[in-house]
Structure formats: C-alpha cells, structure tokens
Amino acid sequence: MPVVIKKSNRWRVLCGHIGLIAFIALTVLPLLMIISISLRPGNFAGGSLIPHHISFEHWKLALGMSYQDADGNLVKPPFPVLLWIWNSMKVALLSAVISLTLSITSAYAFARMRFKGKTLMLNGLLLLQMFPSVLALIAIYALFDRIGEYVPWLGVDSHWSLALAYTGGVAQHIWLIKGYFDSVPYELEEAARVDGATPFQAFVYVLLPMAVPILVVVFVLAFLGGMIEYPVASVLLHDEQKLTLAIGSRLFLFNQRYLWGDFAATAILAGIPLTAIFLFTQRWLVSGLTAGSVKG
Amino acid sequence: MTARDSEKLLKKAAGKPTRYGFESTATDKALAPSMKRSYMHYALAILGCITLMAGLELVTLLYTAHQPIYAAVTMVLLAITTYIYVSPRLYAYRYVVPGVMGVLIFIVFPMLYTLGISFTNYSSRHLLAQPRAAEVLLQKSTAGDASLDLKLYAVGSQYRLQFSDDNGSSFVSKPVDLPLGNDVDHDLNRSIHAGPVSVILQPTPKSAPLTGEPLPLKELIKRQAGLKQVVAVLPDGTELRQSSFTRFAQTKPAYRANRDGTLTDNADGSLIKPNPNSGYYEHADGKPLEPGFRSFVGFQNYFRIFTDPAFHEPFLRIFSWTVTFAGLNTLLTFAIGIVLAVLLNWEALRFRGVYRMMLFLPYAIPAFISIPVFKGLFNENLGEINMVIEMFFGTRPSWFSDPVLAKSMVLIVNTWLAYPYMMILCMGLIKAIPDELYEASALVGAGPLTNFFSITLPLILRPMAPLLIASFAFNFNNLTLITLLTGGSPDFLDTQVPAGATDLLVSYTYRIAFQDSGQNYALACAISSIVFLIVAALAVINLRLFKVNSQHA
Numbered sequence A: 001m002p003v004v005i006k007k008s009n010r011w012r013v014l015c016g017h018i019g020l021i022a023f024i025a026l027t028v029l030p031l032l033m034i035i036s037i038s039l040r041p042g043n044f045a046g047g048s049l050i051p052h053h054i055s056f057e058h059w060k061l062a063l064g065m066s067y068q069d070a071d072g073n074l075v076k077p078p079f080p081v082l083l084w085i086w087n088s089m090k091v092a093l094l095s096a097v098i099s100l101t102l103s104i105t106s107a108y109a110f111a112r113m114r115f116k117g118k119t120l121m122l123n124g125l126l127l128l129q130m131f132p133s134v135l136a137l138i139a140i141y142a143l144f145d146r147i148g149e150y151v152p153w154l155g156v157d158s159h160w161s162l163a164l165a166y167t168g169g170v171a172q173h174i175w176l177i178k179g180y181f182d183s184v185p186y187e188l189e190e191a192a193r194v195d196g197a198t199p200f201q202a203f204v205y206v207l208l209p210m211a212v213p214i215l216v217v218v219f220v221l222a223f224l225g226g227m228i229e230y231p232v233a234s235v236l237l238h239d240e241q242k243l244t245l246a247i248g249s250r251l252f253l254f255n256q257r258y259l260w261g262d263f264a265a266t267a268i269l270a271g272i273p274l275t276a277i278f279l280f281t282q283r284w285l286v287s288g289l290t291a292g293s294v295k296g
Numbered sequence B: 001m002t003a004r005d006s007e008k009l010l011k012k013a014a015g016k017p018t019r020y021g022f023e024s025t026a027t028d029k030a031l032a033p034s035m036k037r038s039y040m041h042y043a044l045a046i047l048g049c050i051t052l053m054a055g056l057e058l059v060t061l062l063y064t065a066h067q068p069i070y071a072a073v074t075m076v077l078l079a080i081t082t083y084i085y086v087s088p089r090l091y092a093y094r095y096v097v098p099g100v101m102g103v104l105i106f107i108v109f110p111m112l113y114t115l116g117i118s119f120t121n122y123s124s125r126h127l128l129a130q131p132r133a134a135e136v137l138l139q140k141s142t143a144g145d146a147s148l149d150l151k152l153y154a155v156g157s158q159y160r161l162q163f164s165d166d167n168g169s170s171f172v173s174k175p176v177d178l179p180l181g182n183d184v185d186h187d188l189n190r191s192i193h194a195g196p197v198s199v200i201l202q203p204t205p206k207s208a209p210l211t212g213e214p215l216p217l218k219e220l221i222k223r224q225a226g227l228k229q230v231v232a233v234l235p236d237g238t239e240l241r242q243s244s245f246t247r248f249a250q251t252k253p254a255y256r257a258n259r260d261g262t263l264t265d266n267a268d269g270s271l272i273k274p275n276p277n278s279g280y281y282e283h284a285d286g287k288p289l290e291p292g293f294r295s296f297v298g299f300q301n302y303f304r305i306f307t308d309p310a311f312h313e314p315f316l317r318i319f320s321w322t323v324t325f326a327g328l329n330t331l332l333t334f335a336i337g338i339v340l341a342v343l344l345n346w347e348a349l350r351f352r353g354v355y356r357m358m359l360f361l362p363y364a365i366p367a368f369i370s371i372p373v374f375k376g377l378f379n380e381n382l383g384e385i386n387m388v389i390e391m392f393f394g395t396r397p398s399w400f401s402d403p404v405l406a407k408s409m410v411l412i413v414n415t416w417l418a419y420p421y422m423m424i425l426c427m428g429l430i431k432a433i434p435d436e437l438y439e440a441s442a443l444v445g446a447g448p449l450t451n452f453f454s455i456t457l458p459l460i461l462r463p464m465a466p467l468l469i470a471s472f473a474f475n476f477n478n479l480t481l482i483t484l485l486t487g488g489s490p491d492f493l494d495t496q497v498p499a500g501a502t503d504l505l506v507s508y509t510y511r512i513a514f515q516d517s518g519q520n521y522a523l524a525c526a527i528s529s530i531v532f533l534i535v536a537a538l539a540v541i542n543l544r545l546f547k548v549n550s551q552h553a
Helices: A006-041 A057-062 A079-111 A118-128 A133-150 A158-184 A187-194 A199-211 A212-228 A231-237 A245-252 A258-294 B002-014 B039-064 B068-084 B088-118 B129-137 B188-193 B217-222 B225-226 B300-307 B309-344 B350-364 B367-377 B385-391 B403-431 B434-446 B448-477 B481-485 B506-513 B522-551
Strands: B141-155 B158-164 B172-174 B198-203 B228-235 B239-244 B247-253 B255-257 B263-265 B271-275 B280-284
Touching: A006 A258, A006 B309, A006 B350, A006 B367, A006 B403, A057 A258, A079 A118, A079 A158, A079 A199, A079 A245, A079 A258, A079 B088, A079 B367, A118 A158, A118 B088, A118 B522, A133 A158, A133 A231, A133 B088, A133 B506, A133 B522, A158 A212, A158 A231, A158 B039, A158 B088, A158 B481, A199 B039, A199 B198, A212 A245, A212 A258, A231 B188, A231 B481, A245 A258, A245 B367, A258 B350, A258 B367, B039 B068, B039 B088, B039 B385, B068 B088, B088 B522, B129 B271, B129 B280, B141 B217, B141 B239, B158 B228, B172 B506, B188 B271, B217 B225, B225 B228, B263 B309, B300 B522, B309 B350, B309 B403, B309 B448, B309 B506, B350 B403, B367 B403, B367 B481, B403 B448, B434 B448, B481 B506, B506 B522
Parallel strands: B198 B228
Antiparallel strands: B141 B158, B141 B247, B158 B172, B172 B198, B228 B239, B239 B247, B255 B263, B263 B271, B271 B280
C-alpha cells in the first residue's frame, strides 16, 4: 500500500510479526494445555505443559474402552460419550434437514417473485432473527412438556422435540439462501421457462443445481448450530442416555467429581471434527454475514 | 433493472395481468398449454394431502385436549394454507408458506407463549391446570373406621389377598396380578390416570385356610406398586385402600365436587372455592389447599419486578451489569479485531495466511468445549492460570468468588471467544477501502496511526454499525457463556432470589425458572418479555442502519 518504502518499514514488519506471534501464543496456549492435560495420567491438573509421562487412559475412556490402572483396577468409562456424540448428530441432522427444507422455497420466492407484503416479510424475518431462542426457553420447555402429555415422543427428553426447537434458524437461512439466489443470473431460468417449464420446474431443475454450494453451507451451519447448542438442550434433555454431547460434557466437571483429564480427551475428540468443519465453511458464513449488512 | 422496467412497461401496454406474479411473464402464454405435470407434481400433491390430514388430526387432538382456542387457530391456519395452495392467484405464496409457517411456529409462537406465561402464576406451586388440581383434591382421602391386616398367597404367577380384622373374621380375594415395583410412578399426572383395580372379597370360614405359606414381608414390599392400586371391596360394600405395608383401611374421599366447580369438604360440609387470584382452592377463611393451579394474574409479575425491592434491586444490578458486559465486550472484541485485521491486510507482512488461520481458531472451537476448558484453567486451586500467577506474583486470585475478578474473567474469556469474528468482518470491510486513499495519505507523509484513525476506522464504522449492534444484542443474551463458566456466581448475599455478580438477565431468568426451588416460570417469563422489548429496540435500530447502508452501497 505505501508507495514510498521507508527504512523504518523493516522494523515495523518485525514488530508486526512479534506482536502477532505473541498474541497467537497467548490465544493458543489454552488449546495446548488441554492437549497436555488429556495425555497426563490422573484427573488432577498440575505439571508442565509437556507431560513427563504420557498416558492414554483418558483417550481410552473417551472412546468407550476400559483400562487397567496402576493398582490393577478396571476403570470403566464414566459416561457414554460416543452415544452422546451420536445423539448430537441425530438431532443436528434432523434439525438441519427440517430447517433447510422449510427455507429453500421461501428463499426462491423472495429472490425471484413479486407479491404483496414481500418487503414487509423480509424485514420481519430480519427483525425476528435477532431474537435468540434462549429468551423463549421457558415457553419451549412448557410447550413440549404439555405436548408430551398427549404425544410422548414429542415431549421433554425426546430428540424430535429438540430438533424441532432448533428449527428457529429458518429466518436467517432464508436470508442467506436468498442472497445467493440473487447473485445467480436469471437468464437460465428464463430460458427454461421459454421452453415450457413451470416456475417450479425452473426452480428445481435449473436454479437448485446451481445453488448446491449455498445449500451445503446452510446445511452445515444448521448442523453445527445443532451440534454445539447448549441452553435449549439443557432444558429439554435430562435422561443421561439421551443427552447430547454439549450438555453431557458438562457432567465431567462437577466439583465433587472433577474428571479434568477425561473431559480434555472428550473435548478434543469432539472438538476436532467440529472445528475442522467450521474452518472449512467459515469463508461462506462470513461472506454471508457481511453481504447481509453491506450489500443488502 | 432497466430491462425489467421496460418489460414492465410493455406488459402494461399489453394490458395483461401477471400470472404467478412472476417477474418475467412474457413467456407465460407460450408455456401455459404445454405445461406438463411430472411425477414430482403428484408427489408434492400427495405430500400436501398428507400434511393437510396431519393438520386435521392435530386439530382434533387439540380439541380433545381441551384447547379449543389452539384448535381454532390451527384450523384457520390450515384453511388459509389450503386456500393458498389451491388458488392460482396466490401462486407466489405457495413458495413462501413453508418458511413463514416455520418462522411463525418456531420463533413467533414461543415468543407469544412466553409473553402469555408472564401474565400467569405458572410456577412449581401452580403447575397444574385448574381441572387437574381439582382432580388431585378429589383423589385425596381420609381414613375411616375399618382396618384389616393383609397377607399375600402366591397362586402360580398371580396372588390371592387375604384380609383379617381384629374380630377374627377373614376375607379372601380371587387370584389377581400384582406388578413388581417399589412405589407408584412419581409422575403426578400418570398416577392420576392409572385406574384403581377393584378386588371383590369373599368371607372365608376359619376352618378352611388358604393353602401354602403367606409371602414374607420382603416379597410384599416388592409388590407395593400393584397393591397401591388395589381397592378391596368387602361384602358389605365398604372400600378398603392400603394404609401401611400390611394394612388396608376403609377410606373416604376427602372432598366431593359440586356442579358449579366448587368443592365440599366431606369432613365438615364446608364449601371450598377456587380463587383465581391466589391460584388455590380455598376454604371460606382463605386457607389454601395444595396443589395450586395456573391462573391469570395480570401484571402482577411486572409489578413485582418494578416495585418489590426483593426483585427490583437485583434486577437493576443485573441489568446494569448486562449492559456493561455487552457494551465492553463489543468494544474490546472490535478493538482487537480491527487491529488484527489491519495487520493481516498489510501486504508487507509474510505468512498472513497462517496467522489468519491461527487467529481464527478460537472462534471455530465449539463454545461448549472452550468455555469449560477456561473454567478449568481459571480454577482457583488446581487451575494452570493460577499456577503461573503464583509463580510470578505469589498470589492465587479467587476468580470465582471475588465479584470484580469474576467479572473480568467473564470478559476475558468472551473476548477470547469472539474477537476472531470481529477480525474477519473487519478484514472483509478493509479490503473494500480503495487503495487510492492510502496512496494519497502516503504522499502527504502520514504515518500508520494517521491512516488508521483518519481513513480505516471512519470508513469501517458505518458498515460495521449494524454488526456491532447485533454483537451487542448477542452478548446481551449470552446464556451459554454464563451458565457454563460461572453459573452467575459469586452470588449476592443480600438478595432473597438467587442472583449473582456475573448473572446476565437471561441467566437470571434461567436460574429463576430451572434452578431455584420455586421454579417461578411466570416471573422468569416476565423478565424475558422485558428483554424482548430491549432486543426489539436494538433490532429496529439495526434495521434502520441496515437500510441506510444498503442505500449507500
């Protein structure tokens, strides 16, 4: 950017590197510590960052395997971690499928059609997506509690009700998908319609195949949202066999039973895939967010 | 745009109404006759019919569940939806319906329901609907005079019950099933609905006792669940219910129902009326009977929040901390984010891709993992952070019991979690700033600080404004952070309701509703409704800023 390169510039670059590295070291330190903790024997913290003695006991427990401790006792996994991961995936997939299905056609109509109340509805969606579901936690709990009296599989402690409770992201998804549809040129659909396609056929056979990237991204975002959600799940699920990972992992860290090492291994086991997926999709997420505010 | 406009004009000139409300309608005439129905159309039609039927089923279900208002609303929505899918004039709305229904059901309805609860007395003391509370009262019984001893005799997989009274007369039942289990289901609702089993007793002559030994007490206790449901009927019609493990006693219902919805106390014939203001069935002198029922209490919860010092005082404290927290966090993360973004956009710097990745990492890790990690690291006795601090300064700060330290810890952790988001947003916006501005400032000889404060910051602020407000609103309601990190502690010692120094308004409502023994859902909903208003105000401001931006863009 600067046209004239000054002598002091080299020093500035060096300072920049040092500053960034120091900052990164500070922010990454907790992550390194957690890896170190998961490899230390025992459940008490303490010791250096690089463990003197590496033990895979916590990892075995996290993967649902038992191990023999130094005294020859068989230590069993404290919690069904793999089951929790499976529960989380079930709920997250279900909610992602439902909310994506609900959003696609609306996004198409908002992007391509003209009808009364369109601006009003779009603004309404933009306003409503600001309201987090945590504000309606009690209503969500009370509703599913009451529904459960008549329809037990849709009550408290059910994965279906949790998946439905997560569907509130629809407003945001409609905006994200609409933004993408807006950027796809209309000419191809028009050509299809000249050839006799109905608007619905033009949408399904022409626009949707071109919109696969955004559908994947929204699906992954909805899925991740379901995987990491805490408050709603903590209210709706109580049975240990039904918990999702996000609320189950909390059971490791009670003051009376502080399973620090087991928690660390579980956290890494669950965290790596989620983090990887997020890093992979964040580009689209962020561009969607800024597009929403900058381009409109 | 101009092409569409001219198309519109053409259409106007032709005087043709737009079919489907589609933006380009010039082709409609061509396709209308040749429109083919594919399998997909039939599949969708079948799906629609199934949905309609499911909807009707829901209406009947709601109606039988004594929810006529919900049944009516659902019916109206179903009718509107069906009309939309049948009427060709409303073609565009067919596409909008699924999304809008989703938003109405999953966002708007829970909000309205929250608002509704805030006007009731719904809490652990007023859990049941009024008819249910009456049912529970009618199930209550008082002991009568007769009392008999019980013995069980096994007959195959069934059991015969033998009763003997103090006078020596004895009665026996036919073989009955007795399920295993120590106690009836604790679920109040279910125990009401599981019907009692009537067992007719016949007198047995003493000379012909039952064969075999009676079951030992241990076996009898195992079958309590079944015995609790047994109503033994003596030949004279007296009903006996279990009064202790081995005794059955004559019981009388304590209350009887009157036609006008009131109850009568069988003991003294006094009248018991439901009082919707207190949410209890009450004697004439105002003595309440448990359990209470849900009732409409108007603005009572709001009055309590704003006038009752017990709620008013912690509410104000928590409110001011919530605003401080959300504001400071937005500022801190924005400050860090913009500085990092400027650095990462500096072309003279190498390895920017690696730095970007590493700096983004905290945001990518799920909060339910990173927050407990911090909770462990900040642990006062075992945590790594205190070990380091002790090594250098010789003290162990009490991060979780000192209010100021707890608040700073919350801020530190949330800054760590959220700065990458701001950084990424700022990076995108800085890229959009034209290079000419920096070239011009370089010609004048301006330094990096001048560049930052006179070019970068002012140009970024306007597009950032709505995002900053969204971030403020998000942090305002950051329940996950507080529940997972501190749970609101350290708690205030001088308040009656459970509330703590790091509690945000949402975590406060969470505690009132789900952690406090009173489980005051209604009060929590009232606070939530107040937060709705605040969020709504922020959302409207946001929409305004958004509009301004999109006009400039």
